[in-house]
Amino acid sequence: MSGFFNSSIGRKIAMALSALFLMFFLLQHLAINILSVFSPDTFNEVSHFMGTNPLVQYALQPVLLFGVIFHFVMGFILEIKNKKARTVKYAKNNGAANSTWMSRNMIYSGLFILIFMIIHFLDFWIPEINTKYIVGDMSGQLPNGEGFRYYEELVHKFEPIWRVALYCIGFVFLSLHLLHGFNSAFQSVGANNKYTKGLKTFSKIYSIGIPVGFILIALVHHICH
Amino acid sequence: MNLTLKIWRQKSPEKKGKMVDYKVTDISEHMSFLEMMDVLNEQLINSGEEPVAFDHDCREGICGMCSMYINGEAHGPDRGVTTCQLHMRMFKDGDTITIEPFRATAFPVLKDLVVDRSSFDRIQHAGGYISVNTSGNTQDANATPISKHDADEAMDAATCIGCGACVASCKNSSAMLFVGAKVSQYALLPQGQVEAVDRVKNMVAQMDLEGFGNCTNTGACEVECPKGISLENIARMNREFLSANLKG
Ligand code: HEM
Numbered sequence: 426m427s428g429f430f431n432s433s434i435g436r437k438i439a440m441a442l443s444a445l446f447l448m449f450f451l452l453q454h455l456a457i458n459i460l461s462v463f464s465p466d467t468f469n470e471v472s473h474f475m476g477t478n479p480l481v482q483y484a485l486q487p488v489l490l491f492g493v494i495f496h497f498v499m500g501f502i503l504e505i506k507n508k509k510a511r512t513v514k515y516a517k518n519n520g521a522a523n524s525t526w527m528s529r530n531m532i533y534s535g536l537f538i539l540i541f542m543i544i545h546f547l548d549f550w551i552p553e554i555n556t557k558y559i560v561g562d563m564s565g566q567l568p569n570g571e572g573f574r575y576y577e578e579l580v581h582k583f584e585p586i587w588r589v590a591l592y593c594i595g596f597v598f599l600s601l602h603l604l605h606g607f608n609s610a611f612q613s614v615g616a617n618n619k620y621t622k623g624l625k626t627f628s629k630i631y632s633i634g635i636p637v638g639f640i641l642i643a644l645v646h647h648i649c650h
Numbered sequence: 651m652n653l654t655l656k657i658w659r660q661k662s663p664e665k666k667g668k669m670v671d672y673k674v675t676d677i678s679e680h681m682s683f684l685e686m687m688d689v690l691n692e693q694l695i696n697s698g699e700e701p702v703a704f705d706h707d708c709r710e711g712i713c714g715m716c717s718m719y720i721n722g723e724a725h726g727p728d729r730g731v732t733t734c735q736l737h738m739r740m741f742k743d744g745d746t747i748t749i750e751p752f753r754a755t756a757f758p759v760l761k762d763l764v765v766d767r768s769s770f771d772r773i774q775h776a777g778g779y780i781s782v783n784t785s786g787n788t789q790d791a792n793a794t795p796i797s798k799h800d801a802d803e804a805m806d807a808a809t810c811i812g813c814g815a816c817v818a819s820c821k822n823s824s825a826m827l828f829v830g831a832k833v834s835q836y837a838l839l840p841q842g843q844v845e846a847v848d849r850v851k852n853m854v855a856q857m858d859l860e861g862f863g864n865c866t867n868t869g870a871c872e873v874e875c876p877k878g879i880s881l882e883n884i885a886r887m888n889r890e891f892l893s894a895n896l897k898g
């Protein structure tokens with residue numbers, strides 16, 4: 426199998442599997458975020474569970490981190506290899522005649538997502554890790570002890586308009602990335618058959634629906650608080 | 651019609667090339683693209699210049715020799731045709747047409763518009779065949795029943811003429827459509843099963859060795875392929891490759 430992972434197709438399949446895993450994570454993430462709009466209490470409880478459950482923290486979280494890092498590092502490796510496969514460029518190339526903009530610019534939409542994710546980590550993940558594992562406060566309580574802190578922190582983050590704008594732009598790029606990527610991942614793992622039409626429709630709905638969901642939640646919190 | 655041509659000129663593999671402008675006049679819209687190139691070359695020969703070197707053989711769309719990247723597309727703007735089957739009626743009087751060789755590290759330029767596509771041959775040698783006993787007691791082909799569906803799909807894959815337009819069009823210079831077609835052609839038939847595991851492994855290994863890029867499923871190859879080879883062949887090759895590796 427070592428030859429497999431050093432082969433072009435093996436890398437493609439690994440890329441697709443890491444991406445499909447991220448798609449699953451994204452769905453889960455959105456589901457929890459939606460709670461923050463409809464039931465702050467439930468949102469707090471679920472957040473506390475996810476933030477303190479050992480299985481989530483010590484098993485799923487490292488897998489997720491690995492998945493994300495693997496995905497973008499492999500994305501860069503493939504990009505470099507693909508650039509090497511054509512060192513002399515065409516004087517005139519009409520890419521739009523045969524492929525979508527999204528499909529030709531995965532590395533750029535991906536780079537934007539990466540920038541967004543770095544900011545997102547600095548905003549949410551690093552403070553969480555700091556509170557829980559550096560300061561050692563696993564209670565999930567507000568400093569004044571009046572209940573859970575998660576909802577308050579979330580709402581507070583969406584006060585400045587610049588962050589909401591950045592958040593929205595990040596998700597527009599995610600949507601562009603997925604509009605090509607989701608369906609592409611199925612093709613990569615060899616799923617191109619009589620069910621393909623259904624898969625295509627499903628990936629379109631996902632690729633627009635999920636990012637729009639995240640954007641709406643950010644807007645609701647910005648406008649209502 | 652009168653046209654301005656911008657053509658890549660390169661004396662030899664080692665020499666640096668450049669785009670050079672030429673004018674051709676009184677081109678009939680019924681001419682094929684290669685006939686238009688013949689007119690240009692006659693003009694060049696008459697004026698004592700070196701004619702433009704380009705590949706061609708059958709001139710009827712079946713051999714895959716003609717290449718050329720015309721106005722930013724392999725085999726030009728028409729669909730489902732090779733350059734020899736591209737007609738000048740696709741262009742307008744006064745047009746400027748850019749003509750370049752197929753570009754890929756695995757297709758080095760030999761001269762002007764001629765590229766070396768022997769990397770495709772080496773991929774074929776790595777497994778694009780079946781071993782049959784031809785000692786005189788060859789089995790009748792019709793003795794092995796094959797479903798109509800499989801036969802049709804294998805035939806569709808087998809129409810690939812190895813022209814390399816898929817590589818030229820792909821932003822990653824990936825050869826997966828070509829290799830996918832060659833793998834599928836046999837994977838779909840009972841005669842291909844005996845060597846199936848080695849075939850896909852060896853052909854993919856050779857493809858990687860030649861320096862072709864990785865597929866990102868843009869689908870450009872399928873659009874530009876003169877024979878309409880479908881992306882499904884790449885998916886089938888990926889499945890074949892995965893199962894071949896799982897089998898060891
Ligand atoms: C962190 C920054 C990211 C970068 C730099 C990045 C980069 C890339 C690149 C370059 C590709 C094309 C790879 C190829 O050659 O097949 C790709 C594919 C893909 N990406 Fe990303 N990506 C990022 C984040 C994400 C995220 C967060 C998701 C989903 C939640 C995602 C989902 C996908 C999918 C579904 C594919 C298609 C896989 C395939 O074609 O097999 N990406 N990514």
Ligand code: SF4
Binds near residue numbers: 815817827871875877
């Ligand atoms: S798959 Fe199509 S474009 Fe590629 S070599 Fe075969 S015929 Fe040419």
Ligand code: FES
Binds near residue numbers: 714
């Ligand atoms: S010259 Fe044979 S296909 Fe064009």
